[in-house]
Amino acid sequence: MKPIGLGLILAVLLGVSAYAQERGPVTNLPVPRFVSMKASEGNVRRGPSLTHRIDWVFKRRDMPLEITAEYGHWRRVRDRDGAGGWVHYSLLSGVRTVLVEREMLDLHVRPDDDAQVSARLEMGVIARLNECTLKWCQLSAGGYKGWAHKADLWGVKPDELRD
Template identity: 35%
Template sequence: MIRLALLTFSAGACALIAPAALAQDAELPYWASIDAEEAYLRRGAGEQFPIDWVYTREGLPVRVVRLIQGWRYVEEPDGTMGWMYEGLLSRRRTAIVTGEGIVAMRADPADSAPLRWNLEPGVIGELGDCAEGWCELDVDGHKGWVEQSRLWGAGEP
């Protein structure tokens, strides 16, 4: 009887723990974006740790490289790394224009395609499909193709 009770308790405990464990099993690294008007990057995985940076750019792409109990260790475009609460992040893919000088946003994925807009470094847009060195980017409804080499947040994390 005691053995049956222990088996029942063990099975019940596993059923409760399994969903939480699966939530921590995301394939790493992966891309995410800041999904809050204000997000804190901390030195450790918890509110008791000091804040190193306060981000006010909703949509900024980040690369998630580790996870611990509701916290994500992220890298942002300039290489800064720290811990961010998971509720401040979205799996929505965005990208930021990097490099020196402006980059062309084209109507099609080719250097010869008509120019739609010029984008400055630091512009953030929602990322679409990428193929053959080009990515679709939507910057506040302005859509076009940008060279993938000028985007941080595109490609494999």
């Protein structure tokens, strides 16, 4: 009988699929994964080369995007609405951001609904992603920092933990 590794046991117990997560053929990083727009403008192409047609242009620096595929220097990405295509890797950053999906999202001083509210963020605000627990993420935006419910954010996986 073959021994079972600790990683597999933890993945099964936590219901996490990270153990068997697919890896990108170019970077060997997990796919899908979240990144952000490094540039303030980036062409989104129909395929992974400069010869492919530009379908549209992303025009929001720091916007969170999900990488769904890799090919050479190109990454297939999608935004919160599912719109996407291929962008050159030089337009992307590993800095993690999230998009606020709730109107007037409370940022708490601690990950607790009863904790003091330090700020409120409007729907559509892009915030820097810091720590995450199972249900909460610490964000910073506009000089404010606090904890928000993970379910009210796009750009972080529901089971993702960050230190």
